Amino acid sequence: MPRPEEIQIKGRLTPQRDLSALTWLRVGGPADYLFQPADTADLADFLRQLDADVPVFVMGVGSNLIVRDGGIRGVVIRLGRGFNGIEVAGQVVTAGAAMLDAHVAKRAAEAGVDLTFLRTIPGAIGGAGRLKAGCYRSYTAGVVPSATAGPRSGGIETLGATELGFAYRHSDLPEGCVITEVTLTGPAGDPDELAARMADQLAKRDATQPTKERSAGSTFRNPAGFSSTGRADDVHDLKAWKLIDDAGLRGHRHGGAKMSEKHSNFMINAGGATGADLEELGEEVRKKVFQDRGIELEWEIMRVGDPAPE
Ligand SMILES: Cc1cc2nc3c(=O)[nH]c(=O)nc-3n(C[C@H](O)[C@H](O)[C@H](O)COP(=O)(O)OP(=O)(O)OC[C@H]3O[C@@H](n4cnc5c(N)ncnc54)[C@H](O)[C@@H]3O)c2cc1C
Incomplete structure (x- = not known):
């Protein structure tokens, strides 16, 4: 079975592609290969021929991801203009x-x-x-x-x-x-x-969330269930942001990573953060909330890839 570089493609295959620029949090090491297929047929042909042992990870625009500092093994697929x-x-x-x-x-x-x-x-x-x-x-x-x-x-x-x-x-x-x-x-x-409703929603977001910072949206799920549904059972006390606030962790920093002052369930890259800074900050928050309230916060941001080599 062919390796990625042996397959004829119409799109672009880049070995050792740094992924940090492709994630909202601006962290992450390299992908062994980044494949940007030209179109659906190019994608299907590539996957059919690719050695079944090569792992494949699909990324969108990286707005829900912490890519770890050692990067992602195998092929990362990112769809572009043809899609x-x-x-x-x-x-x-x-x-x-x-x-x-x-x-x-x-x-x-x-x-x-x-x-x-x-x-x-x-x-x-x-x-x-x-x-x-x-x-x-x-x-x-x-x-x-x-x-x-x-x-x-x-x-x-x-x-x-x-x-x-x-x-x-x-x-x-x-x-x-x-x-x-x-x-x-x-x-x-x-x-x-x-159009008016969308303008309102944008304004509401800007007022309550750090939309101009490098984040990946809500860090943790609300323990009560769905985020922001407004359902009757979505009680305030079980909002992740409230648990983080009560634990005194609004604005808490770890290296270049910080829980936002504006919305305590948003983690931001406050400058020079690594993937490890962000993940370790999240784990600190989980530990403190568990100690204080006995509630295990579940990550909503996906963490993918390998840690930096020792
Ligand atoms: C400021 C901010 C606000 C946000 N607010 C919200 C919100 O209100 N609600 C909400 O749900 N999310 C929110 N998010 C999180 C994020 O935007 C969403 O989860 C979004 O759907 C992720 O899309 P993406 O293209 O960035 O995917 P990525 O982060 O690149 O990938 C996320 C997952 O989707 C998979 N994936 C991506 N593309 C494909 C594909 N083509 N085929 C198969 N799998 C794929 C990846 O493998 C990965 O598992 C917010 C993020 C930020 C930065």
Whole structure:
């Protein structure tokens, strides 16, 4: 079976590609290879030919990731220009997986389709499909009837909602399976009203979250369940930010990593942080909250890759 560099491709394969510039937190060591396929056929051909022992990790725009300082072994796949199309037909929006959530929301709104909740999520729609992204009481699971994906073994498949197996911030997609296109449906809405709602949501985010800093969104899940759903059982006392505040850790630093002063469940790269600084800060927070309250906070940010070599 061929190694990555032996496969004929139309896109780009870069060995030893530093990943820090590709993550929102600006941390992470190199990928053995970064593959940016030209299109769906290029992706499927590459995966079909690739030695089955080579691990594959798919990244979107890195807004939910701490990539560790030793980087990622095997091939990291990142979709780009060839996966940026969008079409709206009636209430159905079909978007290439590299399309940013914000662009999907804007294009849908212009066509009178309400996917406004996606406007303030900084990821790409492929990651949203995988992770069941959401906010303002709406989640991708509610609006994604199907997705197209390239399985690790090659080929292209259409997956229905059941196969996508949505669960909170996680779908059952096998590791290495690349979502290439996502189909979404939303209720009808007046384009001007949808635009106004999105402007409100952006303003609300800017007022309450460190949107201008390098972060990866909420660090931990709310122990009560869903983040920001506003559900009756989503009690204040079990909000991750409140537990972190009560533990006295708002603004707490570890190396270049810091729990934000503006929103204590957001961890930021305050300057020169390493992946280890961020992960260790998170573990310090988990330990203190557990000591104080007996509650184990669960990471919401994904940590991937290897630690820096000793
Ligand atoms: C300021 C800020 C605010 C945020 N607010 C929210 C919020 O309100 N709600 C929310 O849900 N999230 C939020 N996030 C987190 C993040 O934006 C979402 O989780 C987003 O969906 C991640 O998308 P991404 O493209 O960055 O994926 P990445 O972070 O690159 O990857 C995340 C996961 O998705 C997988 N993945 C990515 N693309 C694909 C693909 N094409 N096929 C298969 N798997 C793929 C990766 O393998 C990985 O497992 C926020 C982040 C920031 C920085």
